Amino acid sequence: MSDKMRAVVATAPNEYGIQMVDIPKPGIGEALCRVKSVALCGSDPGLFAGHYQNKGWPPHYPFIFGHEWSGEVVALGPETFGFQPGDRVAGEAHCGCGICDNCRKGQYTLCLNYGKPELGHRHYGFTTNGAYAEYDVFKVKSLEKMPDEVSFDEATMCDTGGVALHAVDNAHITPAGFFAVWGPGPIGNLAMQIAKSRGTRTIMVGRRERLQMAGKCGADFLVDYEKVNPVQEVMRITGGLGADEILESAGTQDALYQSIKSVKRDGNVVVLALYPKDDLVVPMDSIVIRQLHILGSRANPNCSKRLMELIQQKRINVGELITHTFDLSEIKTAVDVFSHRRDGAMKVIVHP
Ligand SMILES: [Zn+2]
Ligand SMILES: [Zn+2]
Structure with a gap:
């Protein structure tokens, strides 16, 4: 090699x-992995453009982004139990320090030592070099072994799909109820599919190709906000009561406001979008009078194994969302196609 x-x-x-750069060497608890597939994340165009430098993403240049990846273990550093060279693995972006209060209770995406690599924390593709490369080193804590039936391209959905799964867990789905999603992107689509597998009726609010894709992936009701008032439509579908649970994954002021206005009394609104600013208007009176539960959902702690099983058992269809693949050398084209949603682009994958 x-x-x-x-x-x-x-x-x-x-x-x-x-660029040609040195292949990194695995340290304590790390595996060197050959990256096979990386999916572009909704955050990647902004990361490449430098929009998140206020969040410390990236903490320095030069930097390698990419965090929705799958590949093969090539070599192991010390203290890497349970893994062998040749293992097919998918990666999680977050790796907690393992010793802070939050990590010890399993909430490692909320690690209190976030951004401190010297204390063992990693956020691949954000604060630590990531996967847009032929190889990278990853803490084995951030790896999930892939079932044989799952392809490398499908397994890139481990991280995104885990984010959807965590949000659905946080929503506490009511079987035979109604679950509405604002934002039919990959996370919203997968959350809809996961919620449906738990026996609720699903409503997708969006527009154009992505809304149609949600219908193809099994959404029971499609609400096109360019054609109807989405709050009135969700109320109509739910017999005037509102949805039992709502996921807001669109990341706009309108979507946030409308989703809170469309939930049933005592219902749950899970919010996971990255909003461009922190001073959005929320209908506080509705929240109090209707006793709503508004909950942020961060990333995907302890979701990868279940997500892989959902894919393996074909309870969710991730392959449908993969619309484009490129070689790593075509990264700029891939970013362009993805960020402008050319030809209905949903999930765009590059192969190093
Ligand atoms: Zn991502
Ligand atoms: Zn921690």
Whole structure:
């Protein structure tokens, strides 16, 4: 094996391209993995553009992004129990320190040592180099073994799908109830599918190709907000009561406001979008008078194994969402197709 690899190296906001760099060496608790597939995340275009530098993403240049990946274990560092070279694995973006209060209760995506690599924390593709490369080292804590039936492309949905699964867990689905989703992107679509597998009726609010995709993936009711008032429509579908649970994954002021206005009394609204600003208007009177439960949902703690099983058992269809694949060298085209949703792009995958 040569000691150099191809990687997409970001050197400044909006400046990135293929470079030959050293293959990293696995440290304590780490596996060196050959990356097979990486999916572009909704956050990736903003990361490449430097929009999240206020959040410390990336903490420095040069930097390698990419966190929705799958591949194969190539070599293991010390203290990596349970893994072998050749294992097919999918990655999680978050790896907690393992010793803070939140990590010890399993909430490692809320690690209190976030952004402190010296204390063992990693957030691959955000604060720690990620997967837009032929190889990278990952803590084995962030790896999930893939069932044989799941392909590398499908397994890139481990992280995104886990985010959807955590949100659905947080929503506490009512079987035979109504679950409405604002935002028919990959996370909203997968959350709809996971909720449906728990026996609720699903309502997707969105528009255009992504709304149609939700219908193809099994949403029971489609609400096109360009054609109807979505609050009135959700009320009509639910017999005037509102949805039992709602997921807001669109990330706009309108979607946040409408979703809170469309939930049943004593209902749950789970919010997981990255909003452009922190000063949005929420209908506080509705929240109090209707005794609503508004809950943020962060990432995907302890979801990967169940997500892999949902894919393996074909309870959710992730393959349908993969619309485009490119070679790693075509990263700029991939980002363009993904961010402008060309040809109905949903999940765009690159192969290093
Ligand atoms: Zn992601
Ligand atoms: Zn921690």
